[in-house]
Amino acid sequence: MATVSLKHVYKVYENTEKGTGSTKPAVSDFCMEIQDKEFIVFVGPSGCGKSTTLRMIAGLEDISDGEIWIDDVIVNEVAPKDRDIAMVFQNYALYPHMTVYDNMAFGLRLRKIPDIKKDKQGNPVLDKDGNQIPIMRKYTKAEIDEKVRAAAKILAIEEYLERKPKALSGGQRQRVALGRTIVRNPKVFLLDEPLSNLDAKLRGTMRSEITKLHDKLGATFIYVTHDQVEAMTMGTRIVVMKDGFVQQIGAPQELYDYPINTFVAGFIGTPQMNFFDGRITPDGKVKFANDQEIKLSERIMALYDKEKIGDGLDITLGIRPGDLKIAEGDSALAVKAKVEVIEALGNETIVYANLDINAEGGIEKTPTSITVAAKMKKNPERRSIINVALDEESIHIFNKETGVSIRK
Numbered sequence: 001m002a003t004v005s006l007k008h009v010y011k012v013y014e015n016t017e018k019g020t021g022s023t024k025p026a027v028s029d030f031c032m033e034i035q036d037k038e039f040i041v042f043v044g045p046s047g048c049g050k051s052t053t054l055r056m057i058a059g060l061e062d063i064s065d066g067e068i069w070i071d072d073v074i075v076n077e078v079a080p081k082d083r084d085i086a087m088v089f090q091n092y093a094l095y096p097h098m099t100v101y102d103n104m105a106f107g108l109r110l111r112k113i114p115d116i117k118k119d120k121q122g123n124p125v126l127d128k129d130g131n132q133i134p135i136m137r138k139y140t141k142a143e144i145d146e147k148v149r150a151a152a153k154i155l156a157i158e159e160y161l162e163r164k165p166k167a168l169s170g171g172q173r174q175r176v177a178l179g180r181t182i183v184r185n186p187k188v189f190l191l192d193e194p195l196s197n198l199d200a201k202l203r204g205t206m207r208s209e210i211t212k213l214h215d216k217l218g219a220t221f222i223y224v225t226h227d228q229v230e231a232m233t234m235g236t237r238i239v240v241m242k243d244g245f246v247q248q249i250g251a252p253q254e255l256y257d258y259p260i261n262t263f264v265a266g267f268i269g270t271p272q273m274n275f276f277d278g279r280i281t282p283d284g285k286v287k288f289a290n291d292q293e294i295k296l297s298e299r300i301m302a303l304y305d306k307e308k309i310g311d312g313l314d315i316t317l318g319i320r321p322g323d324l325k326i327a328e329g330d331s332a333l334a335v336k337a338k339v340e341v342i343e344a345l346g347n348e349t350i351v352y353a354n355l356d357i358n359a360e361g362g363i364e365k366t367p368t369s370i371t372v373a374a375k376m377k378k379n380p381e382r383r384s385i386i387n388v389a390l391d392e393e394s395i396h397i398f399n400k401e402t403g404v405s406i407r408k
């Protein structure tokens, strides 16, 4: 059982941001309740504070302000080794001169566990008042062997136990690194970009292995990555971060369907969401910067906050490439675009086109690009003009100035 709570957690590096002289917090006001057995993913661009947050949970980094709780204990002042957590890094260093077995057993051999004093027969020794005598003792050889073999079995590396790391593939080594943490049976697993050093195919395999491992162990996992695909496929909930601030917390589908701002909308999903600046009026008309216009139905308009629209609002309209189609004729929900690049992938075609076409079919100076990803009966010609139809169910409307969604 392990819940982890972060309450208004801040981190300001005393030595300032890696010599830049900035005292901007690396993490600001991080608040979250992580439930037992959740698989939480922290995702965001490099430098947004993911590792710092994870290291504060591990106890490897002081907390500048706020509280971190593991179960019902504030751990701000608790030493890392007493937090009952285990951490796996991107650069897991296995001991090259030790076998896989010894690499996994090493930490256990150093560890002391609480027990009571016993005699040779294994019966408790009592003091003169008849009480048991608490002691700290090392794990026995048999206990260590049991834990190492159980972990090796879970990770399917039993046959490599006598090998040295150099005789293993990258994926097998990563499994040993995981094995070293599993033997300790921690309450919480912290993983910081553990797959970034592996090639794409192996990353895919290890992704599903870690997900299965989480199911098997029934422990709480917190996983850091900059890769939104890893986040979407592994997390039960995802935390999207930017510049030290949490942007949105939610289940993968929730973030995909209802991104709270343009940052989350653009970060989650490939190919990336299209964004267009425009102005919306209460009647549902959206006029884009290039003067093209669409009209949204009343039903769709009802999803948005009328008060925020007022008598007109500058907006950023977002739509995912997969929610666009190349339409046959004109429609109230279509815009014209000129095809620039076509990528036929077999199962779908990705078309990169330009919205800023003038009457002669030329492109304006600063073109607005649009990406369409769809299964097409016939791919369009390069440089042809197409009608791109929006599925109005799938649009996202954000306040242009703040970037925040105006959905109710």
Ligand code: ADP
Pocket: 013, 015, 016, 017, 018, 019, 026, 044, 045, 046, 047, 048, 049, 050, 051, 052, 053
């Ligand atoms: P991420 O893991 O999301 O890439 P980090 O948590 O490593 O980001 O870093 C967050 C911010 O804190 C960055 O601006 C980084 O430069 C800064 N930072 C990280 N570690 C230190 C440190 N030891 N000293 C000073 N600044 C640091």
Ligand code: MG
Pocket: 050, 051, 052
């Ligand atoms: Mg990092």
